[in-house]
Amino acid sequence: MSTPVLFVIVGKNEPLFEAEIDTHSSIGAPGQNDLSTRQNYFVLHSALDLVEKSAFTTNSMYLRVVDKVNHQQVSTFLTAANVKFMLLHGGKGEEVVKNFFNEVYGYYVKLSMNPFYKYDTPITSKAFEARVRAAARAYLS
Numbered sequence: 001m002s003t004p005v006l007f008v009i010v011g012k013n014e015p016l017f018e019a020e021i022d023t024h025s026s027i028g029a030p031g032q033n034d035l036s037t038r039q040n041y042f043v044l045h046s047a048l049d050l051v052e053k054s055a056f057t058t059n060s061m062y063l064r065v066v067d068k069v070n071h072q073q074v075s076t077f078l079t080a081a082n083v084k085f086m087l088l089h090g091g092k093g094e095e096v097v098k099n100f101f102n103e104v105y106g107y108y109v110k111l112s113m114n115p116f117y118k119y120d121t122p123i124t125s126k127a128f129e130a131r132v133r134a135a136a137r138a139y140l141s
Contacts, residue, residue: 005140006040006088017123021136044086047074062098077101092140100139107131
């Protein structure tokens, strides 16, 4: 059974980008996927307090694993502008997750330099989504 990877970019007040990425081609039952998806979002939402707490204990942008629930881990990357990249995964290697975050951070910086993107608004770019999904398949498969 493959565990989908859930990646969320959280701004100051709301999620800016969400992507549920199945790193394998197998597809489960629709009811089970819906239940697990809601549970995954709950796990990420509940980890936000732990991210805020961890942010003050280190100078690093990569906060590592901040929470573990039901054989799943929440890893977080915090930008200088306090935008949180959160990844719910089934125990990927720390270096792999860090490389994924660094690549997505590069995409985010390029997006934020776009004069048509307003800071802290939802990301609707299809190109950004395609790049994030490609990076997830490359690093997290």
